Amino acid sequence: MDFQARLEALTHQLQPWSPLWSRSILQGWPESGVAYPEEWLAYARSLDASGERLLDQGTLVGVPPPSLLALLNSLHALTALPWHEGLHALTVAETQGLSAKKRHELERVLALLAPRTRFVHEAVDIGGGMGHLARLCSRTFGWTFHSIDRDAALQDKGRRWLTRPHPPGGGTLGFVLATVEDGPQPQLDPLFSGRDRASIGLHTCGPLALTQLRKSQGAGFVLNVGCCYDKLEVPRDYPVSRFGKAHPLPLTPHALALTTRGRHHKTEVEFARMKQVYAWRFAFDLLSRRHFPERGFVRAGDAPRALYAGRFAAYARDRLVRLGLEPGMTDAELDAFEVSVRADTRDLLLCHLLRDRFARALEVVLLLDRAILLEESGFQVELLQLFDPRLSPRNLALIASRST
Numbered sequence: 522m523d524f525q526a527r528l529e530a531l532t533h534q535l536q537p538w539s540p541l542w543s544r545s546i547l548q549g550w551p552e553s554g555v556a557y558p559e560e561w562l563a564y565a566r567s568l569d570a571s572g573e574r575l576l577d578q579g580t581l582v583g584v585p586p587p588s589l590l591a592l593l594n595s596l597h598a599l600t601a602l603p604w605h606e607g608l609h610a611l612t613v614a615e616t617q618g619l620s621a622k623k624r625h626e627l628e629r630v631l632a633l634l635a636p637r638t639r640f641v642h643e644a645v646d647i648g649g650g651m652g653h654l655a656r657l658c659s660r661t662f663g664w665t666f667h668s669i670d671r672d673a674a675l676q677d678k679g680r681r682w683l684t685r686p687h688p689p690g691g692g693t694l695g696f697v698l699a700t701v702e703d704g705p706q707p708q709l710d711p712l713f714s715g716r717d718r719a720s721i722g723l724h725t726c727g728p729l730a731l732t733q734l735r736k737s738q739g740a741g742f743v744l745n746v747g748c749c750y751d752k753l754e755v756p757r758d759y760p761v762s763r764f765g766k767a768h769p770l771p772l773t774p775h776a777l778a779l780t781t782r783g784r785h786h787k788t789e790v791e792f793a794r795m796k797q798v799y800a801w802r803f804a805f806d807l808l809s810r811r812h813f814p815e816r817g818f819v820r821a822g823d824a825p826r827a828l829y830a831g832r833f834a835a836y837a838r839d840r841l842v843r844l845g846l847e848p849g850m851t852d853a854e855l856d857a858f859e860v861s862v863r864a865d866t867r868d869l870l871l872c873h874l875l876r877d878r879f880a881r882a883l884e885v886v887l888l889l890d891r892a893i894l895l896e897e898s899g900f901q902v903e904l905l906q907l908f909d910p911r912l913s914p915r916n917l918a919l920i921a922s923r924s925t
């Protein structure tokens with residue numbers, strides 16, 4: 522894939538819409554809503570519940586505004602990435618006690634590694650947690666594997682797995698208790714260096730992915746799956762490639778938070794639950810602004826799930842007590858307030874559904890920038906969809922190898 526052309530095209534599409542994706546809708550309401558073209562909002566308001574759900578999946582029913590249709594078609598094409606096909610089936614004994622998500626990830630990663638790492642003898646996993654991948658790789662491929670993590674308790678649990686009966690043979694696995702950081706780390710850095718070494722990082726949070734890429738310049742093979750992009754800092758962590766620096770997008774903390782929201786199709790129940798959570802949150806925000814304008818934007822926080830399924834008054838009272846606020850309203854008045862702001866809370870929902878259309882595109886921008894960084898340092902790079910997004914939504918894998 523021509524990563525540079527893809528990044529340039531995506532940047533070109535996304536740039537004009539930065540007022541939508543770079544700001545929080547709720548914190549800037551109602552001014553934030555002005556960034557949304559009136560014909561987009563009129564179209565979204567015309568949707569029934571099933572149309573809203575389809576919009577959440579990126580499908581436009583009826584007669585959508587041409588500008589919205591063109592944008593979504595273009596983002597759809599530019600975020601399409603090839604899939605890694607195949608899995609390495611694990612036995613019941615190998616996966617006992619693992620979640621369906623973890624098993625799925627391991628089966629996909631092992632299948633991806635097998636044909637690409639024939640020259641590898643040693644490997645390191647950055648943020649390896651309990652060392653499941655390390656254990657399976659050392660047994661499957663015979664590698665000497667170093668699983669680095671800063672969490673001693675996780676590694677202790679992993680050591681217990683090693684005592685379980687398993688077939689003879691395979692390589693060796695060692696746990697390294699350490700915090701991986703940018704800059705020289707004489708104890709750790711040699712683990713990442715050597716043409717027969719693989720450097721692996723699965724769901725490396727925020728900037729840890731970049732630390733891995735920087736440490737792995739001398740590795741023969743690199744696999745990285747990122748996550749928690751909201752922990753990145755701009756400009757430190759984006760753009761990181763020379764080409765990306767020449768084509769930057771104005772990513773804000775709100776835009777980075779949006780990149781972690783790219784979700785595959787929600788079920789009907791999940792979508793209904795999301796709408797209910799939004800409805801109470803948005804109404805609560807409007808209530809607190811009306812009665813406590815001096816407090817500015819108030820973070821309602823996550824309430825117990827049952828409160829979203831009940832009356833607004835019960836939810837609002839719980840949040841008010843937590844925040845130490847007292848509007849002097851009865852439950853009936855709180856419920857009546859919620860009803861009175863429904864036009865606003867629906868518009869807030871619709872703006873969120875529209876803004877979420879940018880989430881995957883922004884995530885792909887971050888990964889294209891990283892892919893180009895690896896190319897700029899001489900690697901051959903692939904960017905593939907590796908995991909089923911219903912199980913593991915941060916499913917994009919960067920794969921880099923040195924030509925031998």
Ligand SMILES: C[S@@+](CC[C@H](N)C(=O)[O-])C[C@H]1O[C@@H](n2cnc3c(N)ncnc32)[C@H](O)[C@@H]1O
Nearest residue numbers: 648649650669670671672699700701723724729
């Ligand atoms: C999201 S978990 C991923 C664990 C595992 N790779 C997986 O895919 O299941 C991130 C792991 O990275 C570890 N971690 C985070 N920052 C780290 C750092 N700077 N150095 C070492 N380990 C780190 C955490 O303790 C945690 O176990």
